[in-house]
Amino acid sequence: MEGTEWVVASLGIAVLAWINWYFFLSAAGPAAVAATSGSGFQEVRVVVRGGYQPAQVHVRAGVPVRLLFDRQEDSSCSEEVVIPDFGVRRFLPAHAETSVEFTPTTAGRHEFTCGMGMLRGSVIVEEDR
Numbered sequence: 600m601e602g603t604e605w606v607v608a609s610l611g612i613a614v615l616a617w618i619n620w621y622f623f624l625s626a627a628g629p630a631a632v633a634a635t636s637g638s639g640f641q642e643v644r645v646v647v648r649g650g651y652q653p654a655q656v657h658v659r660a661g662v663p664v665r666l667l668f669d670r671q672e673d674s675s676c677s678e679e680v681v682i683p684d685f686g687v688r689r690f691l692p693a694h695a696e697t698s699v700e701f702t703p704t705t706a707g708r709h710e711f712t713c714g715m716g717m718l719r720g721s722v723i724v725e726e727d728r
Contacts, residue, residue: 651720679714
């Protein structure tokens with residue numbers, strides 16, 4: 600390889616490394632959080648900034664859930680959240696908090712993503728003991 604080819608290849612590798620870090624490793628904060636109960640809902644605040652923080656939310660089956668998506672960015676990728684198992688598809692305005700409510704009825708793992716499927720999280724529903 601000639602000198603300029605090495606530079607181009609190095610820059611390409613650096614860009615790929617940055618993209619992987621940004622979308623998969625940069626999320627600061629807790630990886631999983633249990634919902635807190637209040638006003639009849641299990642409630643969790645999820646920060647949307649290059650990913651979901653926390654990326655996993657633990658809730659109890661049979662109790663209404665309120666996820667408060669706090670979108671702290673302008674990226675077009677994060678402007679929508681989709682939770683297919685609960686029939687949720689909601690627009691998330693930039694720099695605003697959006698409430699998403701549903702009632703999980705059965706235990707299991709339920710994925711949520713951005714509209715493009717690049718940002719990922721999950722709601723872990725546990726049976727009430």
